[in-house]
Amino acid sequence: MSAGTVERSTGRKGGNCAPAPGKGLLGGRLRGPSAVYAVWYLRIAALLNLLGAIFVSFGNTVHRHNSGDYFTPYLLTAGYASAAFTAFMAVTMGRRKRVAWIFNMVLLTPTAALYVYAMIFPQFRGHPxxxxxxxxxxxxxxxxxxxxxxxxxxxDRNNPKLAAGVLLGGGAAAVAIGVLLVSTFGSLGVSSLGDRIGYTLARVATLAGDDMGPDGLVVPHWVGVIINLMSLALFLLALYSLFRSPRGRWLHSPEDEERLRALLDKHGDRDSLGYFALRRDKAVVFSPTGKSAIAYRVVGGVSLASGDPLGDPEAWPGAIEAWLTEAYQHAWAPAVAGASEEGGTVYQRHGLTALELGDEAVVEVADFTLEGRAMRVVRQAYNRVKRAGYTVRVRRHEDIPRDEFAALIKAADHWRYGESERGFSMALGRLGDAADGRCVMVECHDVEGRLCALLSYVPWGSSGLSLDLMRRDKASDNGVIEYMVIELIQRAAEVGVERISLNFAMFRAVFERGSRLGAGPVLRLWRAVLLFFSRWWQLESLYRANAKYRPIWEPRFVLYGRSSDLPRIGVAYARAEGFLALPSIRRARSD
Structure with a gap:
């Protein structure tokens, strides 16, 4: 596939200057020796600046050479500020960002021209x-x-405006805070307010300064350090604003949703997570033939796809290539969350690396039974709740009257108890939409007829369901959810269902194998770490909640392009799933 045939969610086609993604590109390696040299120059310069800041003697040597005959760009000083700036430039250049290349050329061209001019004319030759x-x-x-x-x-086209706004607004705030600190803790002498503003402005603008100001103004050293730190933070924040990747604000259109639903009608039986591609905070990219598509969301510079590609497996490579090309056009790190073994294999052929994330619990209705010793605990819980007078109702969303559905939505929102909405790869993110009429609602009422719990399932092809929403009143009896699940399994024929995908158990294999006799020390340590984090994220409890139904475990994988991107992919996945919320005054529409 040529790079010019990428079809995005907007329905437009556009070319690009990037080569079609291949294994070398996915590995993140710069192929040209010139580009490799430039990036490694910046990396080494960052390391030398950092070492110069840590080791005083080495820093003095760097200063001496830069003020002598061996001056080189990006080694202007040996310090943390220079190291941070140079490292930042190395990272942005390593991510192939065009604006970083332009920035470096603008900085370096006058210096190179000056040096050449000095070498041509002998009277200017000499130090440095x-x-x-x-x-x-x-x-x-x-x-x-x-x-x-x-x-x-x-x-992002808005980056220059954002960077300018950060410099102006942040600079004004830094100067105001600096003037307040100088006026409060400094010896003012006969200096005026204008003198103090000028002193602070110069220190903010130059990242340096003397503790002695105009007209006898004496500033404590620690105040000067704080002003310099604010200046450095402002400078780095402005650089980040200038170089940040586009945030992927385009989302799939109603026309795209129709195309996705058509693909689900034909091939929806393949993946239990396919219906979640219809989340409206996702973008979508189609293969050139239109027979396959990938739904994704951009989070923190990561293009995060969910599940397997939709559509005909023969067209999956075209969709994957289109998605990867778009990711590398915008310096997004490609990643996939929740791919099946089949989908992961195809992704892996395109240069991505697979890492097992956990297992999906799937119950085959025809094989499920409550009989036997292994199901004794579940059977007892089911019978206990049933004897308490609880009843279950199973309906398609389209069969629920509008006023009743409004009450269900209100109850579901209330039973969140203030917690943030979670889910991305295995949640639809909405309830009660008219387009989701084939979804199934399971309602539970207590002995007095009051609603106490809800389960909502999305279609999995023509004969399956996949869990979307689980909410219950905390005042209801324990075991209500298990009672509802078993009732749904036993009455699955009422809604034409043959298989049901329950919750996802992250790191299931670790919990299961780590507790067995003979488990190695590494596996036991990893299990202990997960048990610790289960105090907040219910990792172990989700595994045990699924395991009691004796399901078929279907492995799910996360895929990534470069191992160095794993930390930010992990953060992006946690943010998308709702496990990690970053503070924000106003959250963008799709981040």
Whole structure:
């Protein structure tokens, strides 16, 4: 597939300057020697700056050489500020961002021109304009120029405005705070307010300054350090605003949703998570033939796809290539959450690496039974709740009157008890939409007829269901959810269901194998870590809640392009699923 045939959720087609994604691109390696040299130059410079900040003697050596005959770009000083700036530039260049290449060229071109001018005219030759400095500067400039085609990742058009706003607004705030600190803790002498503002502004703008100000103004050293730290933070924040990846605000349109539903009608039996592609906070990219599609969401610079591609498996490669091409056009790290073994295998052929995430619990209705010793605990809980007078009602959403559905939605919202909505790859994110009429609602009422719990399932092809929503009143008896699940299984024929996908058990294999006799120390340690985090995220309880039904365990995988991207992929996945919420004044529509 050519890169120019990528079809996005907007329905438009557009070309790009990036090569079609292959294994080399997925590995994140810069192929051109010029680009490799430029990026490694920045990485080494960042390391030297950091070492110069940590080790005083080494830092003095760097300072001496930079003020002598061996001055080189990005080694202006040896300190934490220089290290942070240079490391930031190395990361952005390593992600192939075009704006980072432009930024470096704008910074370096005047320096290179000055050096060349000094070497041409002997009267300017000398400190620090010697052959060594000129050679290093020109070599870096030529490397950037020669590797320009490697830096193609698009940026957000709003980034320059955002960066300017950060500089102006943040700068004004930093100056105001600095003036307040100087006026409160400094020896003012005969200095005026204008003198203090000028002193603070100069210190914020230059990242440096003297403790002695105009007209006898004496500023404590710690105040100057705080002003410099604010200045550094402001500078790095402005750089991040300028270089950040596009946030992927385009979402799939109603026309795209119709196409997705058509694919689900034909191939929806393949993946129990397929219906969740209809979440309206996801974008979608189609294969060139339109026979396959991938739903994804951009979170924190990660293009996070969910489940297997939709549609004809023969068309999956085209959709995967289109999705990967778009990801690398925008410097997004590609990742897949919740792929099946079949889907993961196809993703892996396109250069992604698979890591087992957990297991999905699937119950085959025809094989389920409450008989036998293994089901004794479940059977007792079921009978206890049944004797308490609880009843269950199973209906398709389209069969529920509108006023009743409004009451169900109100109850479901109330039973969240203030917790954030969770789910991305295995949750629909809405309830009561007219387009979801084939979903199934399971309601539970107590002996007095009051609603006490809800389960909502989305269609899994023509004869399956996949759990979407689980809510209950905390005042209801324990075992109500188990009672509802078993009632649904026993009455599945009423809604034409043959198989049911229950909840997802993350790291199931670790909990199961780590408790067995003979488990190794590494596996036991990993299980202990997961048990610790289960205090907040219910990892073990979800496994045990599913295991009691004796289900078929279907493994699910997370796939990624580069191992170095795993930390931010993990954060992006936690944010998408609702486990991690970052503070925000106003959350973007699709982040």
């Amino acid at each position: 304009f010697d052959w060594f400095s000129t050679g290093f500067t020109l070599l870096l400039w030529l490397a950037l120029l020669g590797g320009r085609r490697e830096f193609y990742a698009k940026g």
